[in-house]
Amino acid sequence: MPRSPRRWTVRAAPRNVAAGLAPRALLRPLALALLAVGLVAGVGQATGFLRRPVVAPNAADSELSAIHAALSDLQHEYFRPIDADAALSGAWDAAIGAAKPAGPAVAALPRPRLDGDAGAARLAFDAAFRALSAASAGSVSTPALGHAAIAGLASSVHENHTYFIDPDHWQHRGDTVSSYAGIGVTLNERPDGVYVGEVFEGTPAAQAGLHPGDRFTRVDDALVADLKLAQLVSRLRGPAGTGVSVTVQRGAGSVQVAITRAVIRIFAFESRVLDGGVGYVRLRSFPPAGARLPDGHTVAQALDQALDGFEQAGVSSWVLDLRGNGGGYLDGMNEIASRFLPPGSPLLVSHTRGGDSVSRAGRGQHLPARPLAVLINAGSASASEILASALQESGRATIVGERSAGVANAANLDALPDGGGLSVTAVQSLSGVDRRPLDGQGVTPDAEIAANPDDVTTGRDSQLERAENLLRAAVAQAGP
Numbered sequence: 001m002p003r004s005p006r007r008w009t010v011r012a013a014p015r016n017v018a019a020g021l022a023p024r025a026l027l028r029p030l031a032l033a034l035l036a037v038g039l040v041a042g043v044g045q046a047t048g049f050l051r052r053p054v055v056a057p058n059a060a061d062s063e064l065s066a067i068h069a070a071l072s073d074l075q076h077e078y079f080r081p082i083d084a085d086a087a088l089s090g091a092w093d094a095a096i097g098a099a100k101p102a103g104p105a106v107a108a109l110p111r112p113r114l115d116g117d118a119g120a121a122r123l124a125f126d127a128a129f130r131a132l133s134a135a136s137a138g139s140v141s142t143p144a145l146g147h148a149a150i151a152g153l154a155s156s157v158h159e160n161h162t163y164f165i166d167p168d169h170w171q172h173r174g175d176t177v178s179s180y181a182g183i184g185v186t187l188n189e190r191p192d193g194v195y196v197g198e199v200f201e202g203t204p205a206a207q208a209g210l211h212p213g214d215r216f217t218r219v220d221d222a223l224v225a226d227l228k229l230a231q232l233v234s235r236l237r238g239p240a241g242t243g244v245s246v247t248v249q250r251g252a253g254s255v256q257v258a259i260t261r262a263v264i265r266i267f268a269f270e271s272r273v274l275d276g277g278v279g280y281v282r283l284r285s286f287p288p289a290g291a292r293l294p295d296g297h298t299v300a301q302a303l304d305q306a307l308d309g310f311e312q313a314g315v316s317s318w319v320l321d322l323r324g325n326g327g328g329y330l331d332g333m334n335e336i337a338s339r340f341l342p343p344g345s346p347l348l349v350s351h352t353r354g355g356d357s358v359s360r361a362g363r364g365q366h367l368p369a370r371p372l373a374v375l376i377n378a379g380s381a382s383a384s385e386i387l388a389s390a391l392q393e394s395g396r397a398t399i400v401g402e403r404s405a406g407v408a409n410a411a412n413l414d415a416l417p418d419g420g421g422l423s424v425t426a427v428q429s430l431s432g433v434d435r436r437p438l439d440g441q442g443v444t445p446d447a448e449i450a451a452n453p454d455d456v457t458t459g460r461d462s463q464l465e466r467a468e469n470l471l472r473a474a475v476a477q478a479g480p
Contacts, residue, residue: 286328
């Protein structure tokens with residue numbers, strides 16, 4: 001099976017929550033060899049061959065095939081050697097934990113011996129897993145046991161880019177749009193309450209007139225002060241077409257609106273011209289280079305159109321907003337970087353077991369190259385950190401905001417035979433110019449400015465305003 005693009009990403013959740021938004025799928029595809037299970041048995045006789053029918057692998061064999069494949073991926077791709085015995089032990093412990101609802105029958109199973117000879121350990125694990133599957137029948141499904149085992153296998157290396165991806169998230173790994181059924185806002189939690197952070201354009205919340213900075217006071221018959229954030233999100237979520245009543249405090253007054261939930265789509269890319277002649281681009285993630293937005297364009301093509309439009313509008317500078325961008329695919333990030341940097345500019349040094357390699361910007365730089373500011377915060381991670389560091393170290397952009405997440409090592413995604421996937425950390429990421437580790441350190445802004453807590457209530461964006469001021473100064477200094 002062909003290897004898919006590598007992805008740099010972060011597992012940590014952003015600080016704000018999209019109302020009704022499922023956790024972002026942290027997906028990075030790759031490939032692996034499938035293991036064969038189940039063969040035709042034949043018996044030779046003088047009159048010819050009597051062949052038994054092909055027997056499809058049972059559920060336990062199918063999951064063992066996926067577990068074996070995951071272990072093989074770890075052994076061959078992880079950036080440092082792994083202890084196979086410890087990995088299988090982690091897989092067993094996780095599978096036993098998942099099987100607990102089956103009761104005493106599971107507790108009575110002996111632990112397989114997983115030390116010494118690798119082949120013997122594999123056979124012992126397989127026999128124990130089949131016994132666990134049989135003992136759990138009717139209480140816990142075999143796929144659930146297999147998924148738990150693979151998750152335990154991945155967790156045994158104690159590195160947060162190496163983990164199991166369930167089949168549903170694997171299926172949507174190339175999505176350029178996050179979607180959910182809800183009202184279309186993000187929520188910001190503060191000590192004095194929960195506020196509307198962002199209102200997505202064209203959503204029920206926007207149509208109902210909710211504003212950034214509105215403070216939630218009641219949802220249907222529940223007081224928000226009595227709810228945890230997760231409970232509030234749950235009440236705002238719901239099937240498309242259903243209704244929810246929302247009451248917010250706005251200034252000294254109160255506003256109550258009836259909202260009909262709908263499917264909300266949050267796009268990876270958006271752009272607009274700000275007051276004062278600044279072209280603004282926001283990237284929420286880095287989809288694979290060939291992934292298409294709903295209008296049929298790739299993100300790189302959308303960026304080209306935006307930059308061309310900025311020129312027609314007479315903009316003097318650009319802002320690239322990477323706040324909350326948890327990462328994405330290297331090829332997608334490279335296409336974006338190539339619009340801002342000369343061809344051949346170093347973007348990333350990848351350190352692996354096999355040595356170092358340098359990723360460089362391709363062709364496609366947009367000219368004229370306007371002054372550029374890049375916004376980052378603690379939610380900017382992985383691919384967004386690589387891009388920010390490349391633009392900073394090359395002197396191409398001024399970085400504004402807060403220090404980035406510092407989670408930048410790269411992982412491969414391997415397709416597993418049971419429909420899921422495995423993320424395997426394969427690369428230590430070093431910045432392209434200075435060759436400094438990004439994982440654990442992040443990117444420090446040139447102009448550090450924390451998000452102003454008052455922005456939540458006023459609807460302002462102090463970090464963006466700082467970036468605009470710096471750009472105006474740069475344009476004035478450059479002169480006509």
